[in-house]
Amino acid sequence: MTQARSPASSATNERLAMQRGENAGLRCVALLIGQLEVGGTEKQLCLLARELRLRGVEVHVLVLSRGGPYEQTLREAGVEVHLLGFGREPSGPSMLKRNLTAFVRLVGLLRDLRPDVLHAFLHEGHMIGAVAARLARFPLVLVAGRRGLRDFEQGRGWVLALERVVTRVTDHVVANAVAVAEEARVVEGVPARKVSVIYNGLPASAFHEAEPECVDTSWPVVVCVANLRSVKGLQFLVDAAGMLLRRGRPCTVVLVGEGAERGRLEAQASALGVDVRFVGAHAETAGFLACADVVVLPSLSEGLSNAVMEAMAAGRPVVATSVGGTPELLEGRGVLVPAADPVALAEGIARLVDDPDLAASLGAAARAWAGKNLNLDVMVDEHVHLYHRLLETRRAG
Structure with missing residues (x-):
């Protein structure tokens, strides 16, 4: 079995070691991701990049296709953002040429920057980054960031086979939950020694009291923060709101997010007569x-949900599906239910x-646990410690 995270005291000792100058030897880190639109992985990358920069590490964010809201945040923090120009439209000769040009640009950029570490996030970043790193032909540490389960990703057998090959040339896999690490080990066959679990981190501001948004309703307010995608299971939340309405228990559902499912969800809410x-x-x-x-959060598949983490930090009571890393966050601190129910x-x-009273007690317990276990400094310390360890191994070899 993959080991769970080390105790907080161990992380504290590592942080103190960092403050004594352990960053020496880590010159440059490149973080590779598909795009910088609003999303949990994008937020975590942004936090990691900013904190590494504050610790004196040169940081470059390499974006395969397009920027987004986090691009400006990174630039304001002094982090260089490089848009590589990969396309996402249907394939064809022009798109193939565009993507080959972007790939050559990526290889050339790696040769110019010569980062100590290339940390590739999500499936496409890992697949493209691994090949580019090897073609760049200079020694660097390649880290793959696993952020979720594959239920709604890379399901086809040939993709999994290709991913296993790519993982063999990857120095290490970082998972953001024990459940994600276990899947990498069992499904992909990644050796346990090549997998680490580093939980997502929350900035101190996540624990600050915020001014509530005005929602004009006399009914209980149910908030869901999620991209409007089928994997988030939002149709089941709308169905649940319909059931409560029929029982004389109406609520107002606030969906914070955007995506391809919006039209379908709007039609469903209208048909059920619920306030969404x-x-x-x-x-x-x-x-x-x-x-x-x-x-x-009614997701059908998750890694370690930023939305749940932020709700915990805010001290809000949470109902979420028992998928991926969510039980690691909410066991005994929230209400867990089956997916698609x-x-x-x-x-x-x-x-x-x-x-x-139950809602308040669960919210308080969730907030206290988040404060101890989802600390941004701990998340960054653990990444830096891992980068150093991998660099030392490579240099010794």
């Missing part, structure tokens, strides 16, 4: 969390709305 507010994507969600009676979702929401 679509407020679009927001990089900062604290105000919406502050106005929530209950926060819900609107009846269980409705019962979980009603349970917390009906019992304010």
Whole structure:
């Protein structure tokens, strides 16, 4: 079995070691990702890049296709952002030429920057980054960032086979949850020695009291922060709201996010007669969390949810599906329900709305646990410690 995270005291000792100058020898880190739109992985990359920069490490963010809201945040923090120009449109001769040009640009950029570490996030970043790193033909440490389970990703056998080959030439895999690490070990066959679990981190601001957003309703407010994609299971939340309405227990659902499922969800909400507010994507969600009676995440698959983490930091009671790393966050500190089960979702929401004392106690327990285990400094320290260890191994070899 993959080992769970080390105790907080160990992380504290590592942090003290960093403060005594352990960063020496780590000159440059390149972080590779597909795009910089609003999303959990993008937020974590941004936090990591900024904190590494503050510690005196040269940081470059390499973006395969397009920038987004986090691009400006990175630039303001002094982090260089390089847009490589890969396309995402349907394939064809022109798109093939464009992507080959972008790939050559990536290889050339790696040769120019000569980073000590290339940390590639998500599936496409890992697949493209691994090949580019080897073609760059200079020694660097290649780290793959696993952020979720493959239920709704790379399901085809040939993709998995290719990923196994790429992982063999990867120095290390970082998973953001024990469940994600276990899948890498069992499904992909990654040796346990090549896998580490580093939880996502939260900045201190996530624990600050926020001014609640104004939601004009007399009903309980249920907030869900998620991209409007099928994997997030939002249709089951809308179904649950319909069940509560039919039981005479109406609620107002606030969906914070944007995506391809919006039209379908709007039609579903209209057909059921439920009050669902679509407020679009927001990089900062604290105000919406502050106005929530209950926060819900009905995902069908997750890694370690930033939305759940931020709700915990805000002290909000959470109902979420028991998938991926979510039980690691909420076991004993929230209400866990099966995936794709609107009846269980409705019962979980009603349970917390009906019992304010239970809701408050779960919210307080979640906040306390998040403060101890989801600390941004610990997350960054663990990455730096891993980078150093891998660099020392490579130099010794």
